[in-house]
Amino acid sequence: QKEVEQNSGPLSVPEGAIASLNCTYSDRGSQSFFWYRQYSGKSPELIMFIYSNGDKEDGRFTAQLNKASQYVSLLIRDSQPSDSATYLCAVPGNTPLVFGKGTRLSVIA
Amino acid sequence: SAVISQKPSRDICQRGTSLTIQCQVDSQVTMMFWYRQQPGQSLTLIATANQGSEATYESGFVIDKFPISRPNLTFSTLTVSNMSPEDSSIYLCSVDPTGVTGDTQYFGPGTRLTVL
Numbered sequence: 459q460k461e462v463e464q465n466s467g468p469l470s471v472p473e474g475a476i477a478s479l480n481c482t483y484s485d486r487g488s489q490s491f492f493w494y495r496q497y498s499g500k501s502p503e504l505i506m507f508i509y510s511n512g513d514k515e516d517g518r519f520t521a522q523l524n525k526a527s528q529y530v531s532l533l534i535r536d537s538q539p540s541d542s543a544t545y546l547c548a549v550p551g552n553t554p555l556v557f558g559k560g561t562r563l564s565v566i567a
Numbered sequence: 568s569a570v571i572s573q574k575p576s577r578d579i580c581q582r583g584t585s586l587t588i589q590c591q592v593d594s595q596v597t598m599m600f601w602y603r604q605q606p607g608q609s610l611t612l613i614a615t616a617n618q619g620s621e622a623t624y625e626s627g628f629v630i631d632k633f634p635i636s637r638p639n640l641t642f643s644t645l646t647v648s649n650m651s652p653e654d655s656s657i658y659l660c661s662v663d664p665t666g667v668t669g670d671t672q673y674f675g676p677g678t679r680l681t682v683l
Binding site for chain 2: 490492499500501502503504507546548550554555557558559560
C-alpha cells in the first residue's frame, strides 16, 4: 500500500516569506509527483507536477524532488495571503493517485 | 485537462432519503472516481466508476449505500442512499483523462451535502 506523509500544520508564514511544504512517500518506484492546492470549501486544483530529480519552477512555485530520499517539497516564494490553503501531495497508485492528508498553510499579512 | 461539472452544488436532505449526484465531463475520459471529504479531513476514495461495468469500491464503501452509474465516457452518477447525518460531507468527482498510471487527475467543484 503506497503511502504519502505530510505534516498537517498549520504552517504559518509572514507575507513575503518563503513557505516550504514537505512530503515523503513510501514507494521508491514512484515516477511522478503532484501538488494540489485546496482552498477552504473548494475542490483541489493542480499546481505542479514533477518527474525528474531536482527543481522545477513555475512562477512563485518551485517543486523539489529527491528520489533517493523519497522526498518532494513545494516552495512558495513571496507568499501572499491568497496562498493560504491546504496543499496536497500525491503520487501514482494503480490509479487513482494516492493523496497525502495535506498541509494547511496560513500566510499572515 | 478536463472541465468537470457537478450537480447539485449543494443540498440539505432529511435522514433516510437518497440523493443522486451527477458528474459531467466536457470530453471523453478513461477513468472517473468519486471521493468524499468530511469537514476538516482529507480526501477519501469511495469508488472507481467503470464505463459499462460495475464500479470498484474501496474498503468500507458498498454498492447498496453508494450505487454508481457510468453509462458513457463523459458522465457518472453517485447516489448516497438511506442518508444519515454521518453522510454530511463534500462529494467530489475526479477524472484521469488518459488512464495512464501516473497522469494528472482533475476534480469537479464538489457537492456539499448536509443531512439533518
